[in-house]
Amino acid sequence: MSVVSRPAGRLAGPEQPALEEIAAYVVAAAVWAPSVHNTQPWWFSADGPELSLHADAGRQLRVADPRGREMLISCGAALFTARLALRSLGYVPQTSVLPDPGEPFLVARVSWQRRAAAAGYEQRLYSQVRRRRTHRGGFDHAPIPLDLVTTLQEGAERDGAMIRIVRGAGNRAVLAAAVQTAEQALELDGIYARELASWATPPGSTRRDGVPQTAYSAWPEFTLPYFPGRGFATGHRRGATGISPSAAPRSAGLACILTTAGDGLTDWVNAGQALQRALLTGATCGVAAALHSQPLERARLREFLRTQLCDGAYPQLVLRLGSAAQTAVGVRRAPASVLFASGGEHLTISDE
Numbered sequence: 139m140s141v142v143s144r145p146a147g148r149l150a151g152p153e154q155p156a157l158e159e160i161a162a163y164v165v166a167a168a169v170w171a172p173s174v175h176n177t178q179p180w181w182f183s184a185d186g187p188e189l190s191l192h193a194d195a196g197r198q199l200r201v202a203d204p205r206g207r208e209m210l211i212s213c214g215a216a217l218f219t220a221r222l223a224l225r226s227l228g229y230v231p232q233t234s235v236l237p238d239p240g241e242p243f244l245v246a247r248v249s250w251q252r253r254a255a256a257a258g259y260e261q262r263l264y265s266q267v268r269r270r271r272t273h274r275g276g277f278d279h280a281p282i283p284l285d286l287v288t289t290l291q292e293g294a295e296r297d298g299a300m301i302r303i304v305r306g307a308g309n310r311a312v313l314a315a316a317v318q319t320a321e322q323a324l325e326l327d328g329i330y331a332r333e334l335a336s337w338a339t340p341p342g343s344t345r346r347d348g349v350p351q352t353a354y355s356a357w358p359e360f361t362l363p364y365f366p367g368r369g370f371a372t373g374h375r376r377g378a379t380g381i382s383p384s385a386a387p388r389s390a391g392l393a394c395i396l397t398t399a400g401d402g403l404t405d406w407v408n409a410g411q412a413l414q415r416a417l418l419t420g421a422t423c424g425v426a427a428a429l430h431s432q433p434l435e436r437a438r439l440r441e442f443l444r445t446q447l448c449d450g451a452y453p454q455l456v457l458r459l460g461s462a463a464q465t466a467v468g469v470r471r472a473p474a475s476v477l478f479a480s481g482g483e484h485l486t487i488s489d490e
């Protein structure tokens with residue numbers, strides 16, 4: 139039974155589906171959220187008409203992300219996807235973010251009881267959950283439609299975040315320079331480089347997490363200005379070879395910074411929800427996003443960007459938006475391996 143791409147069987151009919159079926163459907167969608175290095179730092183517990191989303195501290199990047207900021211942004215993206223999956227079934231999710239101050243790893247509780255048909259835009263967003271892929275490299279020179287930019291900005295505000303467009307050659311160059319500086323510093327840091335390498339999965343690997351070699355280029359792909367990607371290919375010559383190493387630089391796309399007014403746990407979860415909303419909204423219009431968190435993993439560079447380009451708000455992620463052909467294949471852990479009944483046993487899921 140595939141309950142992921144669209145509701146089928148009892149989930150699609152007028153009959154009330156079993157609560158376990160709903161939980162399985164929601165989790166099977168939520169795992170397709172983006173996460174830093176595809177760490178998928180989450181697990182879920184189901185209890186009647188309620189799902190709890192937990193951060194998995196064992197999957198936190200101890201070197202790159204010691205505070206767990208990127209882990210919670212990733213969980214926020216999974217939370218948005220879970221809510222969207224419930225909407226696709228016609229349920230109205232009731233969400234409580236970080237419901238227990240004593241339990242910071244309990245990211246959210248989502249329950250469902252009331253019903254209301256999904257709006258057209260919710261169905262369109264949901265249709266992109268498994269199709270959307272992170273882009274790495276340059277974009278075609280086509281501009282992003284202005285009304286899409288407005289929609290992205292309004293969407294982020296609904297989730298308690300803000301998308302700031304970095305306009306002007308000077309500011310774009312400043313942002314690119316921050317990414318370059320961070321990338322150089324990170325590549326020279328042996329402990330960091332080892333952690334990154336442990337998430338760049340080798341060819342033929344059966345792992346269902348980490349970044350597969352189809353997802354990054356074997357050599358740097360130049361953009362104007364130059365936003366270097368993560369060094370997933372450093373130290374070996376793995377990676378996609380679709381773009382020639384001597385190709386002319388491509389467009390860096392529309393450079394943006396996702397920010398929040400504060401920098402606490404809730405802000406990070408909000409940023410993740412806003413991120414996934416923006417990525418899915420872009421995908422419905424054929425617009426892909428390249429993500430850069432390198433400068434935000436260096437405290438001084440993050441502070442520099444906060445004061446120079448973000449009006450004092452906290453930068454949570456650097457994004458570049460544009461259109462480009464994509465060949466990356468997504469990998470995820472089986473939903474059954476991250477979904478438990480509240481008593482601790484695995485819920486049986488028959489779809490993957």
Ligand SMILES: Cc1cc2nc3c(=O)[nH]c(=O)nc-3n(C[C@H](O)[C@H](O)[C@H](O)COP(=O)(O)O)c2cc1C
Pocket residue numbers: 170171172173174175176208209211212215270271272273274348349367368429430431432455466468
């Ligand atoms: C908080 C966060 C930070 C990320 N930082 C980067 C980054 O610096 N560079 C990059 O190429 N991708 C980055 N990503 C994208 C992930 O690598 C990507 O979501 C993951 O590999 C899964 O692939 P998919 O998005 O194509 O499904 C980030 C994602 C999140 C949620």
